[in-house]
Amino acid sequence: MDGDFLSLLPEHPLSRVLTSDSQALAGHQIEATTVLAFHYRQGVLMAGDHRATADNLIFSDRVDKILPLDSDSLMAIAGSPAVALEMARTLETSFEFYRRSQLQTMSLQAKTRALSQLLKENIPMVMQGIGTVVPIFAGVDYSLPKPAPTIHFYDPLGAQFETTSFASSGSGAGNVKSILAFQERWGSPAPHKMDLKQATTFALRLLTTAAQFDSATGGVDPRLNRYASVYSLRPGEVRQVTDEEQAQWWGKEKKA
Amino acid sequence: MVGQGEEGMSELFQWLEAIHDRGEYVRDQLSHATPVFALSRPEGILLVGVGLGQSKVFEIYDRHAIAALGNPVDIEKIRQTAIEAAHLEGFNRSPQDVTLRRLMSYSLSPALKNSFESVFQPPLIVEGVFAEVGETPQDDVLMEFSHDGNFGVVHDGLAVVSSNTAAATQAKDWLRTRLKPHSNRNRVLGLLLAMWQAMTNEERIGNSIKCANLETVDLGGRVLEMALLDRKTPNKVKYQALAGNA
Incomplete structure (x- = not known):
């Protein structure tokens, strides 16, 4: 009764734990994408394109890579979707199980460690070269005097780092990080001073730029009504920025 | 052979007697507990109890909740059993496969x-x-359960659970004639708390009992525990603890 959902799984034969056996047939591998997160004025904005590829093949332009885990945390996935989606599902269940059974929410530190632990358990898949996951996690830190969301990024082996302003992962991350660093230092407004509309439009621009230099990133194409997965995180609130909102704000930006 | 048969009958009799005594013991223990309510409403299912805070009304899963009375440790055991079963089912299959009937x-x-x-x-x-x-x-499901594992579906959207089943039946009749779908939350709560007071104080349930005033109602030093399973929310988690719940 310690609220640890993962400890229940081995006792139940239907359950699947993240082991190399259960993921050995993961199939197509995706290590190419662009996901990003940065602080904006009211919280954290997390965005990702919808494209999934395997080598030179595009096999979907409808994948959601930003996943709400609970009302206080978001995860962006880059890497093998078979493993990454299962990690997200495991975390989502674990956080809710803990909250309901223990009658309190899991601390941010425990949440980030839970993801780190899953990544460590996945090392055999990483070593085989077919199950690498490099996620970004954003969660609300309620231990701060004024609770606020923080951004955390990981290496494939599970090491976890907290970032002060932004993070990006995937094959398009290099371009995105350069622009974010530039904008944060010299831009006006800096990302952390943007409102939600500005931040969303900025994220769409980043993905579009990443797609220009990285064929594995889908980017944004209003002509095809193709937008991105965009979520904002504030204390107690995960909000999806819908395609309609993105279309409206992107359109206004173009006219301006 | 005759001797073995007599021995078997004797063991069976002892077992039946033990079960009977056990039932009496449990009912006696439950007689000290105060009632809990669940009510299907247009906006969702309202669950109400009066306790020590986080002691009577609990979230179980995305669409599921419990209101219980009895020994706090035993409520906790049932709560944990339900939460574990629901989360395992939701993880192994999907949240839609977690149903109250199966749980x-x-x-x-x-x-x-x-x-x-x-x-x-x-x-x-x-x-x-x-x-x-x-x-x-019409899609809501309410199930009352008792200490011996018996359970029954509530068909009229109103559950009143008490160790005093006669009083619970009277309370249901009293509430049915007064609760309307358009009644506001305070009115509904006032009626439920009026019944809670009457049943707790073992008063005669009749027309003399009036809707309780939420500002002045005496809960005997305990706190109101109340939650809504909100059918209108777009969120997958429907449980919402309401003011008054510790």
Whole structure:
């Protein structure tokens, strides 16, 4: 009764734990994408394109890579979707199980460690070269005097780092990080001073730029009504920025 | 042969007697507990109890909640059993596959029955109501359960659980004539708390009882525990603790 959902799984034969056996047939591998997160004025904005590829093949332009885990945390996935989606599902269940059974929410530190632990358990898949996951996690830190969301990024082996302003992962991350660093230092407004509309439009621009230099990133194409997965995180609130909102704000930006 | 038969009959009689005594013991223990309520409403399912804070009304899963009375440790055991079963099912299959009928039939009821009939183990002193919110009030499921594993579906959207079943029946009749779908939340709560007071104080339930004033109602030093399984929310988690819940 310690609220640890993962400890229940081995006792139940239907359950699947993240082991190399259960993921050995993961199939197509995706290590190419662009996901990003940065602080904006009211919280954290997390965005990702919808494209999934395997080598030179595009096999979907409808994948959601930003996943709400609970009302206080978001995860962006880059890497093998078979493993990454299962990690997200495991975390989502674990956080809710803990909250309901223990009658309190899991601390941010425990949440980030839970993801780190899953990544460590996945090392055999990483070593085989077919199950690498490099996620970004954003969660609300309620231990701060004024609770606020923080951004955390990981290496494939599970090491976890907290970032002060932004993070990006995937094959398009290099371009995105350069622009974010530039904008944060010299831009006006800096990302952390943007409102939600500005931040969303900025994220769409980043993905579009990443797609220009990285064929594995889908980017944004209003002509095809193709937008991105965009979520904002504030204390107690995960909000999806819908395609309609993105279309409206992107359109206004173009006219301006 | 005759001797063995007599011995078998004697053991059976002893077991029946033990079960009977056990039932009396549990009912006596439950008689000290105060009632809990669940009510299907247009906006969702309202669950109400009065306790020490986080002691009577609990979230179980995305669409599920429980209101229970009895020994706090035993309420906790049933709560944990339900939460574990629901999360395992939701993880192994999907949240849509977590249904109250399956939770009750295959997890909770057997656990309660085993506990009650294992005469060398202490029984679980707990009764209550489980709720599953649906798209419409007609899709809602309310199930009352008792300490021996028996359970029943509530068909009229109103559950009143008390160790005093006669008083619970009277309370239901009293509430049915007064609760309307368009009644506002304060009116509904006032009526439920009026019944809570009457049943707790063992008053005669009749027309002399009036809707309780929420500002002045005496809860005997305990706190109101109340939650809504909100059918209108777009969120997958429907449970919402309401003001008054510790």
